[in-house]
Amino acid sequence: MSRSEAADLVVAARTRLGLSWSEIADEIGAPVVWTTAALLGQHPMTAEQAGQVCRLLTLDETVAESLQLQPARGIDPALMSDPTIYRFTEALSVYGPALKALIHEEFGDGIMSAINFRVDVSRRPDPEGDRVVVTFDGKFLDYKW
Incomplete structure (x- = not known):
């Protein structure tokens, strides 16, 4: 089974059972953003994690096997036009050069690793409408050199 087919089954089972991504992450003891990315096909899970998820979602061993495969990371180009994903692209297009300049000023010549990396999403109340904090x-x- 392909990783994308497994991801579709995970999403359907999660929806059918009324579980949040956070509840699944808690079940396997992993960060919610990493767990969600893994279940959508962007990270390999351990056999134990994949087994826990499949038991929780009542999915079979073929899904668990697929969740352990090494992924081809990246995004389907068609998804780049999704409004939420596009806004991240837009934000980095506008602020990327400034972030790069500030990183170089603060740290020197180098980059921020996306391998040794954590990401978090939270909500911050605001009188003008809640804020998304990434x-x-x-x-x-x-x-x-």
Whole structure:
């Protein structure tokens, strides 16, 4: 079974059972954003994690096997036009050069790792409408020659 087919089954089972991504993450003891990305096909899970998820979602062993496969990371180009995903692209298009300049000013010549990386999403109440807070937390990797 392909990772995308497994992801579709996970999404359908989660919806059918009325479970949140957070509840699934709690079940396997992993961060919610990582868990969601893994179940959508972007990270391999351990056999134990995949088994726990499949038992929780009443999915069979073929799904668990697929969740353990090494993924081809990235996004379907068709999804880039999704409004939520596009806004991240737009924000990085506008603020990316400034973030790069500020990282270089603060840390020197290097990059933020997306491998040694954490990401979190939270809600912050605001009188003008709740705010979405996305935190990228990546290890600084300096360029060494």
